[in-house]
Amino acid sequence: MSNKHEKVWDDCLSVIKDNVTLQGFKTWFEPIKPVKLDNNVLTIQVPSQFFYEWLEEHYIHLLKKIIRKELGDEGRLEYSIIMEGNYSDSSPYTVKIPTSNRRAIKNPAVQVPVNVGSKQIKNPFVIPGLKKINVDSNLKPNYSFENLVEGDCNRLARSAGFAVAKNPGGTAFNPLLIYGSVGLGKTHLAQAIGIEIKNRFENKTVLYVESEKFIHQFIDAVKNNNVNDFSHFYQMIDVLIIDDVQFLAGKEKTQDMFFHIFNHLHQTGKQIVLTSDKAPVEMLGMEQRLLSRFKWGLSADLQTPSLETRIAILEKKMYADGIELPKDVVEYLAYSITTNIRELEGALISLIAHSSLNRKAVTLDLAKQMIDKFVKNTAREVSIDYIQKVVCDYFDLPIELLKSKTRKREVVQARQIAMFFAKKMTKSSLANIGMHCGGKDHATVLHACRTVNNLQETDKQFRKYLDDLEKKLSIQ
CATH class of the missing domain: 3.30.300.180 (DnaA, N-terminal domain)
Known part of the structure; x- marks a missing residue:
């Protein structure tokens, strides 16, 4: 059959x-x-x-x-x-x-002829034997909008990206420049735009390329006298996504080539999406004429995700991979790794791998042991948020009450203990600690630390509170 x-x-x-x-x-x-x-x-x-x-x-x-x-x-x-x-x-x-x-x-990327009418143009991405432009977009299926958790940290950039995906080249966001620190999701969002465009517009040629790849291709084109072919190839792309555009800084000839490609694409209504680790005004070594064009559209920044967003990111990844973890472990990861989504997800993967390889159950103790080992010492310093959570859990208080202005004795005591451990276990300034604890000033934090020190010397029960909390907060 x-x-x-x-x-x-x-x-x-x-x-x-x-x-x-x-x-x-x-x-x-x-x-x-x-x-x-x-x-x-x-x-x-x-x-x-x-x-x-x-x-x-x-x-x-x-x-x-x-x-x-x-x-x-x-x-x-x-x-x-x-x-x-x-x-x-x-x-x-x-x-x-x-x-x-x-x-x-092994998937070689070598230059091959591409037939465009009667002219042969070198395509730097595909394998020998290609008969027409059918470029692999270099997009990863899991980098979709569905897998990108939305929060205050990325709402503007995500909304702009989705608008571009629905109408590439037809919005005011051209170019769309997405910028932010390492590990905040720039590549994910840029690729999500490309994937959505591919899904909506089958006939559009979408290309994602890292800037370093672009640079190396241009160098090869110069060596092989194929600069015109290189330029013509990129000018035929409908949606060009360049990742880490800041690496073009200081490379005058490459910038000049990119300038002409940019102009052609923009003038013909094609969409350009760029990512960078800094805003255009902070890009050193970049030609002013390029910087001015980067500002033609929209520059949207990605910020550090909030605690709620970090928890949502972990839960989304666990759901996609069919993983279940105790709630306290998920919260510990989210509280401990505050600045980098990539390291947050890396910690989750490392924890699962260690648990599986050693046949150990995933517990809070295991999470504490693993984070410091596998996430570049990110968790050597616990966060103020995590300290507040542990203290509130211990005294069975809502965290909103700790951050409020109430003067109830039990709340004031918990707030003072949180300030004490924040000063002891983090590198945060007194002003920053106070801001996290309901907008208190540095003098209030100093007073809280003195009060806690005095009470632990005179009150046995209070000293037990501190010992219990220090064990919960300590990272093995």
């Missing part, structure tokens, strides 16, 4: 759908196409090497069970991976890999 492979895969999908989230199913299983079934070996086609590696990393056990159920103990699964671009007009070029041979693919 010619379509037996399709029926087997449909049966597999019906089981998979009951075992993964709806979003996970749509993202990772709907794009898969069954290719053939031969001697109990089912071959499935996946869109990219990244896609294949994600399946192998996150769903391999589920796939093995289902294949065994559908095809018996001898059943096997092979991947057919579409490389960047098509080798022929009739069918995609694929590489087959059995599940036992992971990491077997």
Whole structure:
């Protein structure tokens, strides 16, 4: 039966759908196409090497069970991976890999001819044999708007990005420059824009490229006398996304080339999206004519996520990966790692990996041990927010009450203890500690610390409070 492979895969999908989230199913299983079934070996086609590696990393056990159920103990699964671009007009070029041979693919990026009318233009991204412009966009499927948690820290940039995705080149946000510190989600948002545009406008050519890649391609073009081809290739892109544009600083020839590409795209109504670790006014070594063009559209900054947003980010990732963790562990991670989403997610992955490899349950103690080890010492200093939470939990008080102006004795005492530990365990200024504790001034914080010191010397019960809290706050 010619379509037996399709029926087997449909049966597999019906089981998979009951075992993964709806979003996970749509993202990772709907794009898969069954290719053939031969001697109990089912071959499935996946869109990219990244896609294949994600399946192998996150769903391999589920796939093995289902294949065994559908095809018996001898059943096997092979991947057919579409490389960047098509080798022929009739069918995609694929590489087959059995599940036992992971990491077997290398995906070269070499220059090849692209036919545009009668002119041959070098395409620096795809594999030899391409017959038309069909550039791989370099977008990662999981960097979508659905997977980007919205908060006060990114609301403006996210809203502007979504507006651009709905009408690329047709809004006032052209270029859209997204800037912020490391690990705040610039790349995620930029790629989310590209993915949304691809979903909405199938005929638009979207290209995401890191600035360092752009620079190296330009250098190669100069060496090989292909500068015109390089320029023409980029001028044919409908949506150009350049990541970390600040790395063009100091490179005059590359900036000059980018200036002409930028002008052409902008004048022809194409969309430009840029990311940077700093605002245009702070970019040193960048030509003024480029900086002025960066300001034509909208510059939107990404700020440090709030506590609530950090918790939401962790919960979103856990949901997507099918992970469950105790609430106190999630809160500890969110309270302890305050500045960098990448490190926050890295801590979660490290914790899960350590738990799995050592067959230990994920507990608060394990989280405390792991964070300092795997997240570049981020958690050596606990945050004021976390100290306040621990103190409020200990005395069974709502945190809003601690930050209020009430003078109730039990609240004042808890507030003073929080100030005491904040001064002892963080590098924050007295003014900053006071601001976190209901807008108190530095003198109030000093008074609180003296009061706590006096009470622990004279009051045995109070001293026990401090000992208990210090154990809860200490990082092993």
